[in-house]
Amino acid sequence: MRIVVCGLGYVGVTVAACMLRKGATVIGVDVNPQKVEIANEGHSPVKESGVDETFSRARAENRLTAATTLGSALADADVVVACVGTPSREDGSLELSYVSSVSEEIGTAVRQRSAKCRPLLCVFRSTMLPGTMETVVMPKLSAAAGEPAGQRYEPVYNPEFMRESTAITDYFNPPKIVVGERFPGAAQDLHGMYDGIDAPVFKVPFAVAEMAKYVDNYFHALKVSFANEIARLALTSAINPRDVIRIFLSDTKLNVSPYYLRPGNAFGGSCLPKDVRALSAFGKKHGLEVPLLQNVIASNTAHKSFIARLVLAHAPRGARILQMGLTFKPDTDDLRESPLVELAATLLERGYDLCLFEPDLKPEQLIGANLAFANAHLARLPELLVADFARAAARADLIVLGKAMPGVRLPSGKQFLNLYRL
Ligand SMILES: NC(=O)c1ccc[n+]([C@@H]2O[C@H](COP(=O)([O-])OP(=O)(O)OC[C@H]3O[C@@H](n4cnc5c(N)ncnc54)[C@H](O)[C@@H]3O)[C@@H](O)[C@H]2O)c1
Structure with missing residues (x-):
């Protein structure tokens, strides 16, 4: 050659x-x-x-x-x-x-x-x-x-x-x-x-x-910066960064793995947003500059706006939207900081005819912080929930797949938008 x-x-x-x-x-x-x-x-x-x-x-x-x-x-x-x-x-x-x-x-x-x-x-x-x-x-x-x-x-x-x-x-x-x-x-x-x-x-x-x-290359740079910001936080508190990272790296199931690396909806739930905010605040309290960690919430917020714009672009104002999923992930009824609750609220605000299908949720069983979050963001939740998926899907102009629902058969000939796998 x-x-x-x-x-x-x-x-x-x-x-x-x-x-x-x-x-x-x-x-x-x-x-x-x-x-x-x-x-x-x-x-x-x-x-x-x-x-x-x-x-x-x-x-x-x-x-x-x-x-x-x-x-x-x-x-x-x-x-x-x-x-x-x-x-x-x-x-x-x-x-x-x-x-x-x-x-x-x-x-x-x-x-x-x-x-x-x-x-x-x-x-x-x-x-x-x-x-x-x-x-x-x-x-x-x-x-x-x-x-x-x-x-x-x-x-x-x-x-x-x-x-x-x-x-x-x-x-x-x-x-x-x-x-x-x-x-x-x-x-x-x-x-x-x-x-x-x-x-x-x-x-x-x-x-x-x-x-x-x-x-x-971006990911490699991100990894170095992440490890170094964690090290700065640890050193400020007299914690050995190597001890912390050794534990972090030992987890090849959730940490060093494809988990949490597939593009989809924003993160939410009762832990990630709260804990990201807390560690960020911890850095600020110690006068540390950790811009990567301190901008994670801003990045997540930008993603929520992007997702909302994506849905709006797929359906004209007033269209009938069926949103599948409301809790922050499958098989839980936890609504706290769920991006799907925020999305539903945005769609209502924008004048869409919205209904929600969420088999993981029984509104009469909502209590505590879960109920408080639902009331604060989606007061009309009980009336928006539908039990008959097939009927709601038949009348919808757009079906938004907010989270995986393996047991649910999707109708043919409908417009779908998958938010959990972009
Ligand atoms: N260096 C790395 O480890 C690495 C790894 C992966 C990708 N890259 C990418 O590969 C590319 C090259 O990287 P590099 O580090 O080898 O760059 P370099 O600057 O070391 O070499 C580039 C060479 O191209 C020559 N050149 C410029 N115009 C020319 C022309 N018209 N005809 C012939 N030669 C010409 C320059 O004189 C220079 O010697 C870059 O885009 C870089 O981002 C680099």
Whole structure:
């Protein structure tokens, strides 16, 4: 296989080294002449474990060359991999000029390839915001190539999940392989770039792949910040953060697991909102800045508004809505701080003809704080509850699924909105 790698930074040298280890011939291209010179001397332009040895062996075997421009490098290449930088601009937004230029350069080189060549696989590995393939890369490629993708070239987005310093090992042992493509099957098998690698493969539209990369990095940053805020809180109270985190990490059922990580409705109930507020207040009392913890309630409130707007967008004012579920989760009659109670109240306020189906609730048995919450937020609760689901569903314009109700058969031909699995 003949591979051209554009951008000899941390990602580019890793891709080049891994492809060389798989037996490919590689041409590395970088606008920085110093990096090109170093690669041509058989060394890695950046410090990355294993690259130097691979480059020096490949140079000796005549399988690695580097240049400052694409020139005719793409004439007989099978794959070009773009690994150019996407740094932050001063305002935090993404600098896409390198991606834009390299797309144009690749497109121009495609135009010069013989029409007999099979389509050139153009793999983009830079981290780019959702929509970049559609709005920057594809237009630049097609304008420069003089034709749309398909016949002579095929763009693919294949984000990189390596960690610097263990990048080569990570390439051959990835947690997953994500391939963004124009349509299902367009990327084929990436010309064997991942052959022999045991990892789940996700072939998805461009924007999903673009976002998947950011979600990972954001989550990693969130985890570090969360652990550090917990540590700051602990240290303020002379508690050993390591003792606390050891207990937290031992729980792979609810903590370090997919639990609480599936998008759905806001959190509620008698514990989470109360305890989040309390720990936040504890931090404030000790004069600590823990912005992540202190903004969790604000994030949840924003989500409640988003959910309400979603429902409003699905039904015109005055429409008949059947909301399934009112308690904060299935199999409990706890209404305290249930986002579904707040949603019902909002829908009534907005003039909808609302009825509620909630098999977990018997209004005549509501007592204590549960009753107080219902009275404060949904005084008309008893008259809104319906017992005959089939009848209420038949007359509803929209059925809102607030929580899972596995025993209930949903009618066909109705408009549904699922809030517990977005
Ligand atoms: N470094 C990482 O660990 C890592 C991991 C995953 C993803 N990424 C993403 O991969 C991309 C590259 O990251 P990096 O750390 O390798 O960047 P880098 O800055 O180390 O390297 C980018 C290289 O691209 C070169 N370049 C710019 N324009 C070019 C062009 N038109 N033609 C050829 N070369 C060109 C630059 O001279 C530079 O050497 C970024 O989008 C980054 O966010 C990085």
